[in-house]
Amino acid sequence: MTGNEDETSPVRAGWRLPLVICVLGLVLAFVGIGVLANRYDRFRVETSSMENTLATGKRAITRPVTDGGASVQRGDVVVFDPNESGWPGREPGEQLVKRVVGIGGDSVICCDLDGRLQVNGRTITETYLRTDDPATGGKHQPQRFTVRVPQDRMLLLGDYRGNSRDSRAYLDNEFKGSVPRSAIKAVVVAVVTPGEGVRQVSPSPVFTDAGLAGAAATDYGYRYAFWTIVTGALLVIITLLWLAVVGALAWRRRRRQPVLSP
Structure with missing residues (x-):
């Protein structure tokens, strides 16, 4: 196994959890939207x-x-x-x-x-x-x-x-x-x-x-659906911000590593 593979394997593993959380957030948001769209209506x-x-x-x-x-x-x-x-x-x-x-x-x-x-x-x-x-x-x-x-x-x-x-x-x-x-x-x-x-x-x-x-x-289903959407959206936003920060730090770390001559 080369030195590059040793360094990148943990990094790749570290991306999995936030990606799973991001997908979970998207699922929650779409479920909430589906409940509101199919079970409730709005009128003026x-x-x-x-x-x-x-x-x-x-x-x-x-x-x-x-x-x-x-x-x-x-x-x-x-x-x-x-x-x-x-x-x-x-x-x-x-x-x-x-x-x-x-x-x-x-x-x-x-x-x-x-x-x-x-x-x-x-x-x-x-x-x-x-x-x-x-x-x-x-x-x-x-x-x-x-x-x-x-x-x-x-x-x-x-x-x-x-x-x-x-x-x-x-x-x-x-x-x-x-x-x-x-x-x-x-x-x-x-x-x-x-x-x-x-x-x-x-x-x-x-x-x-x-x-x-x-x-x-009392029917509180619309409230549960609303907060499901909010929770899902927050998970997605927080995960994307976390990935952006970690990605930026990883990029800076790679730039600072010295280039070794063969």
Whole structure:
């Protein structure tokens, strides 16, 4: 074995670990990107009907519903097709965003003396509401109603009750303004606010806090996917920097070695 082979073999072996780490970082980044691309969507909020939860212009993260709406529960903020709901006057392909306040069989009453909904006799304290009236500038006076939600359907309201055209506008139709579960296309899991980060939206704890059944678990998959991408990118960047430094030092060391005459 020559002197050059003795020197280069350890160097070559030393490159293997950082290269493996770099490949691992790339795999993590692509896995995270794949999860976000295939399991979640994003949309821009165009109206104020869901303030304060979803302000106009904000970006929301949604999870497509693939089970016909069977997993959707009270408190979820959902994207749905009003044309499948019996709501007249809607454009083809139009989709709306509202909150589920009642599911099939629920008795929903608006409202008690403090303006709070009652679902199956339980008072719901909705901390996310915007309560002003855009017409008067004063406090919104809620529309009184009592509804028994038909089976396999849902009652949907906007969080800005004074500025939302929702199930209340269609209480006189045969389905009491409710929409079928099959019309639900996605659940809004979070909203992205520049400077504040990502805030969880669904599920809401206000219905479970009142003793009603709600969603089984909070979906943090998008957060795990995001941090998987960040971790992978950091591994790649750190490895490339390390390789650049080690390579530069090795190059300088070789230049300083004396040339031996044969």
